Amino acid sequence: MRLPVLLALLLLLLSSLLSVRGGESYAAISCRKHTKSLVDFGGVGDGKTSNTEAFRRAIANLSGYATDGGAQLVVPAGKWLTGSFNLTSHFTLYLDGNATILASQDESEWPQVAILPSYGRGRDAPGGRFSSLISGTNLTDVVITGNNGTIDGQGAYWWDKFKKEELNLTRPYLIEFLYSDQVQIAYITLVDSPSWFVHPIYSSDIFVQGVTILAPIDSPNTDGINPDSSSNVRIEDNYIVSGDDCIAIKSGWDQYGIKVGKPTEHVSIRRLTCISPDSAAIALGSEMSGGIQDVRAETIVAINTQSGVRIKTAPGRGGYVKDIFVKGMIMKTMKYAFWMTGSYNSHPDTGYDPKALPVIQGINYRDMVAENVTYSAKLDGIKGDPFTGICISNVQIELSKNPKKLQWNCTDIEGVTSNVTPVACDLLPKKEPAIDCPFPTEKLPIEDVLFKMCPVPKNYAH
Helix, strand or coil, rough: CCCHHHHHHHHHHHHHHHHCCCCCCCCCCCCEEEEEEEHCHHHCCEEEECCCCHHHHHHHHHHCCCCCCCCEEEEECCCEEEEEEECCCEEEEEEECEEEEECCHHHHCCCCCCCCCCCCCCHHHHHHHHECCCEEECCEEEEECCCCCEECCCCCHHHHHCCCCCCCECCCCCCEEEECCEEEEEECCCCCCCCCCCEEEEEEEEECCCCEECCCCCCCCCCEEEEEEEEEEEEEEEEEEECCCCCCECCHHHHHHHHCCCCEEEEEEEEEEEEEECCCEEECCCCEECCCCEEEEEEEEEEEEEEEEEEEECCCCCEEEEEEEEEEEEEEECCCCCCCCCCCCCCCCCCCCCCCCCCCEEEEEEEEEEEEEEEEEEEEEECCCEEEEEEEEEEEEEECCCCCCCCCCEEEEEEEEEECCCCCCCCCECCCCCCCCCCCCCCCCCCCEEEEECCCHHHHHH
16 A cells, blocks of 8 residues: 555656646746846856956846846856856846856965854864855845756865865855845756855755755765745755765754854755765755755655754754645665654854753654655754654655664654554554644745746857
């Protein structure tokens, strides 16, 4: 009985992804009055010539149209080598289907930028950060899209330096927006980021749709999409193969995140396919000190992935993870179906307060099937600070050929289960009569936002 359910959900996801790729599932609106090509600003798409200054000239020029209907920069067919550049408001970056933006491996083309206030230091090194390949600060109404063109971070250079501990600054991200709103990223392929792929932070009204993200499964810290201290986030119809979490929701690190106090909230994740053998399909934390609340995920497929949904925290984090709702998840070949960790003891420095305990409550999982699973669940709260309000219903887990004897390993948690196989631990007693764990029925405002699809004149497309 379980296989037909699994196949039906897979077919539903596949049909949704195909319809979105065909551009028929979502309404779109035309958005820009002015269009230019990168070639107009001296761009050369031979894969060898640096286009850093061409991108910077183009965007500086097109920023002048922000109050006159906005502007669109077309990256035509070719390979466009470049270092970091910043976008502008009321602007679309459009990649032709045969266009590839290639990240430079010349570190002089990656300016240093300040550390993030809610992190207090760089993640790879105590000092500053290399700027992201494509970034923007204090922007509004920005779109990165195309006909499935590619942005290639050429990350192997950075991964090697990271593994050899040769970095004095934190590696670049591929795309990062700070203090921005109305950001849309859609219909592109992102490959081999030096570190995280998509990182909106201190931002709002973020829409990521129809994006393919690819990195080797052993590449370090190549998280797919990381909403961080951001609100009203919509992530739909994405395919991610990663060396780290496919989606990681964050809000700052220990005392620095507590001080900034900016949560990530009102997040909708739909129709995600994830492959990540060493990490989670969806992670909450571990940097969650500003708080995470109201995350809704549905129709998720995790294949050969370490865990379906993972909560990561520790004493010293403070903050909270509340009101998390996940339903309609398919998991195939997993180490854990469910994983919560209260001892994720990585800290920015010795200045954190070990008495700053996180609040984890209102975690709801329902309507899931899994097969070839080693552990059903490893759920470890914090002694004296239990994770509470956990609800798991209508979940069927088929075990691997060599499963662990203890299927539900639970400490310092409280909650209930209903119609769950294998039977859960004693700390999650079976609820009678059977119940469905809650999932919100009201829409988030971001779910009504239309994607801004700008038509491209034929003379700019190639």
